[in-house]
Amino acid sequence: MTLASLAFFTFTASFGAAQGAETPDTLDETIRPAGESTLDEFLWVKRPLVVFADNPADPRYVQQMQLISERLDALEDRDVVVITDTDPAADSPIRHELRARGFMFVLIAKDGTILLRKPAPWDVREISRSIDKQPLRKQEVRDRRALPDQ
Structure with missing residues (x-):
């Protein structure tokens, strides 16, 4: 078993139990499966980073999730929620809305605007730069x- 396979199985095992168990209370989870969630749940609250694949063993999906896991703190600091969807047959509302095919990730602003749509894994540093360029993030x-030290 390769290191990538081991990381993938560890990752999917921890999130597989949560599949289909999303409620508004889980909005605070940084990485969560798409399930029945909609993008409207995150409007003005979080920046969704949606990672799609047709199969959880897709090497691009595994690589993207490893890149995200290594720098999760940078995404949390930017109010990002990572939504994963590796089951095209489930036709989740988010997959349907974004018309996902194969591997891709989509970064969405808090106002619902699509900032990025990429067919290959991206480093969190590049994702963070894209977020940091946005007027709302600058604000x-x-x-x-401006807040006093606490």
Whole structure:
């Protein structure tokens, strides 16, 4: 068994139990399966980063999830929720809305605008740069700096 396979099986085992168990209470989870979630749940609250694949063993999916897991703190700091969908047969509302085919990831702004749609894995550093260029993110950083130290 390769290291990638081991990481994949560990990853899917921890999230497989949560499949289909999404409720508004799980909005705080940073990585979650798509299930019956809709993008409207995250409007003005989180920046969805949706990672699609037709199979959880897709090497591009495994690589993307490894890249995300290595720098999850950078995404959490930017109010990102990672939504995974590796079951085309389930036709989740998010998969249907974004018309996903094969591997791809989609980064969506808090206002619902699609910022990125990529057919290959991307490093979290590049994803973070794309978020940091957005006016709302710049305002969030300014607001955070204006707060007194706590």
